[in-house]
Amino acid sequence: MPTLYITGLSADGRSRIAERREIDPDGRWFEALRLADPVTAITSSSPEVALFAAPTVPGGLIVNIYPWRAGQRTPMHRTVTTDIDVVIQGSLTMHLEEESVELTVGDCAILPGVAHAWESGPEGAIAMYCLVAGEATGSDIGRHMPPLL
Numbered sequence: 261m262p263t264l265y266i267t268g269l270s271a272d273g274r275s276r277i278a279e280r281r282e283i284d285p286d287g288r289w290f291e292a293l294r295l296a297d298p299v300t301a302i303t304s305s306s307p308e309v310a311l312f313a314a315p316t317v318p319g320g321l322i323v324n325i326y327p328w329r330a331g332q333r334t335p336m337h338r339t340v341t342t343d344i345d346v347v348i349q350g351s352l353t354m355h356l357e358e359e360s361v362e363l364t365v366g367d368c369a370i371l372p373g374v375a376h377a378w379e380s381g382p383e384g385a386i387a388m389y390c391l392v393a394g395e396a397t398g399s400d401i402g403r404h405m406p407p408l409l
């Protein structure tokens with residue numbers, strides 16, 4: 261069964277999986293997440309985690325379909341967005357500061373501005389990324405943000 265992973269922050273401000281929920285194909289619809297603000301306020305952030313600017317204006321949305329080569333990996337990073345990510349083909353490992361989990365076809369992850377990295381499996385992957393842009397808050401205010409790669 262596909263799984264939904266909702267990420268959040270631990271008591272010490274590190275990214276982790278806050279909730280795992282199997283998606284029952286015979287079940288009823290459910291609200292996965294409701295946010296008052298598009299991005300989680302980060303009170304402090306590790307300098308090793310890159311912070312990228314949102315790819316669109318606050319409140320805007322961008323949807324990317326991204327093909328991954330086998331073994332491709334991103335650096336640990338955050339964006340000033342809430343990301344809703346779905347694996348369409350292959351597998352991706354989502355690395356968080358406190359744990360990692362493999363996502364396979366149909367699995368999805370919601371990342372409200374938390375630190376993460378992606379690594380594709382041995383056969384590569386195709387994923388859809390929906391990013392809802394917010395504004396810098398907390399310790400991100402005034403921090404230099406290069407454009408999202």
